[in-house]
Every structure is written in structure tokens, then in C-alpha cells.
Amino acid sequence: MTDAAILFFTVRMAALATALLIPPALALAWLLARPQWRGKSIVETLVALPLVMPPVATGLILLKLVPHSVVFTWRAVVIAMMVMSSPFIVRAARIAFENVNPRYEQIARTLGAHEPRVFFTITLPLALRGISGGVVLGFARALGEFGATILVAGNIPGRTTTLAVAIYDRVQLGRDDAAWHLVAAGVFVAFIAIWLSERSTRRRT
């Protein structure tokens, strides 16, 4: 498998994972930005868990939870990436939602807007800068995912081997030069992602 194919596969999987993650992550972030509700602190903790636990531990849990027909397929790659990058998107979106001045939302309501309309015309646009920063970070985290991926998706060249797994594999096999080629490609993509993230969170003046 060529370096370009591995890189393209990884970017495609990370993009898919991020795209699938955005709707539920935003819904969860919005709920967490609401005032106190029953079980909120438990949900908060669960959301942060993949950030704190060793990725291999998350992978072991996923190996138990994910159907056998999904294990060792590209779907498992996407699931591992989604779980590992979810805290980044949820936390960034939550802070962004919390920073929206509730007065604007109240004014929209007094003008007769129903809740979905308030969300899509007031809350979401005002929070978008913070959300997009989180989305790019989540995407970058998905690109580099290793520990959970190798357990639940394996290292099947051409099917589930991502950039991080391929680098590890090549180092393990003593092919350092080949590993460095992928490291260079990885640094390049990560650089672009972080740069975009910085740009999107910078205040427009």
C-alpha cells in the first residue's frame, strides 16, 4: 500500500468520523450548556472519559461493545476515531454555547421565535467560531488515533491500516526510512489542521 493511499484512507476515515460526530456532539453540548438537570454531572464525566483513559483501554471496551461483524473493518476505524475525538468537539461546542449571551436568545423568543429557530438563527451562528475550532481539533485527533484503532480495527494493510498504525508497524519492522516518510506526511496534515483551527478561532477584526 502506498504512502499516499494510507494518507488518503486516514483522512477519509477521519473526515467521515468527524462528520458523523457533529450532529450528536452538538446536541449533547447544547444540553450540557443548559442549566443543571438530573444526571448532568454523570454525562459530563462520561463525555470526558475518552480524554482521560488510555486509548488502549477505550479500545478494549469497544472490542467488547462493537458487533463482531464490524471488528477488523473500516467501520471499526471510524467508530474508534469518533469515540476518541468526541470530547474535543463536545467540550469546545459546550463552551461556545455557554458563551452565547442569553439575552439575544430571550429577545428572539419575545419576538415570537420558537426554540429550533432560536437555536439555528441565534445560538448556532454565535457559537460557530468556537465549534469549528473544536471540530478541527477533533478531526486532528481522529487522524492520529492509534491505541483504540489497533485493538478494534486491527492492522490489516489496505483495509484498516491508518497512518498512525502504519508508522508503528514500520518502526516495529525496522523500516525507519519508510516510517519517516509517513511521519512527514502526518506532520504536514496535522500542521494544516491546527493552522485551520487557529485561523477559525481567531477573532475576525
Next chain:
Amino acid sequence: MRRLLPILLLFAIPIQAAEIRVSAAASLTDAVTELARLYESKSGDTVVLNFGASSILATQIVNGAPADLFISADEAQMNRVATKVRVALLSNKLVIVGVPLLKARRIAIANPEAVPAGVYAKRWLQQRGIWAALAPKMIPMENVRGALAAVEAGNADAAIVYATDAQIARRARVAEVVNDGPPIVYPATVLRDAQNAAGAQRFLEFLQSRDAGAIFRRYGFLTK
């Protein structure tokens, strides 16, 4: 809907029938990849290879991950899975790279508590009665290739590795060959829960053939 279509298409990759799914120890990557491609061109079957540390592969199999054939780097990991037909496919030898063991100040070794190469090395040194004396000099590494890399990078002056690893070393030279070590066997098995047991059995028979043996030996493995 039109925007969703590309995403839906990504999910629509067809499931291929009658693949032989092989989980093989990382140290076999080069040899087994070459043999699988050769077998595919001969038989028309598709061989799907998954490589990793034997312990990880066993964990995956125990948790129901799909696999038909398992080739482990040691018996201990093989004992964890439900086997059908089990054969001793290959064997290997330990060697010391860098300086001779008794002259070394820092010795890189695969984790002697978990990783097969390290477990074998510890057992050998215990048999010789010098483990306790050498233990303070040991630097445990995550796997055997890491131990080799430590010597190549100059972070250790000796490492205990497999003969197959020493063969790919760039700078490090073999200082000693371990001829009195414990037997190092790579067992292979058709798994009890294999969905394509017949295909796995045919591939295993191919791996035991004379032609396959020549390729394994080219990569430094010992065959019968």
C-alpha cells in the same frame, strides 16, 4: 439527500465471501505477506492479513474478532484461544547483538514479564543462573524490535533479540548466538470459531510446504 449520498456510498462496500482471515505475529509481517500473495496467485483465494503483537491478536480473538488462522510468536498466547488443528510452524533462536552480554553495561530486552522474546530471554538467563546479576542492567522495551532499535541508536550496548531481527539490523552485529536457550516455537492453528476453516486449513498446509519453508528460511526462520 443528494448531499448524504457520498456518505451512504462509503458504507456500501460489499462484503467479500470466502476470505481467509489470518492474524499473524508482527515478526512474521514480511514473510507471511510474501507467502500470502504467492498463495493467492496459486489458489485464487483471498488472504486478509492482520498483524500485531501476539498478545493483542489473542485478545482480539478471545473477544470474538473474526479470524480463521492464528500464527502466534509463542505458546502462551496460543493457549488463550480456542484452537482446532494446532501445528508447530516455525522456530527461531535468540542472539545477542552489540557487545557480548557479560561485557554490556545496558542491555535492551523485550519486556521479560509479557513479551515472548523477553520471556524466553529471562528463562534462558535464569537457567544459566545469571538473571539476578544482569537484571539491574536490563532496559525492558515494549517489543523485541524496540530492543534492537535501542542498540542501533546507541542507547544500549547489547540487546537480546531473535535471529530474524538481527538479520534486518543495519549496524548492530551478532555477538553471541544462543544455542542452549528454551525452544522458541511459532505455533499456528485453525481457530475453532473460524468461518472459513477449510480455506484456513489449505493455507496452513501451504505454509508447511517445501516452497513456503524456503521463503521462511530466507527471512531467517527455522523450519523442520
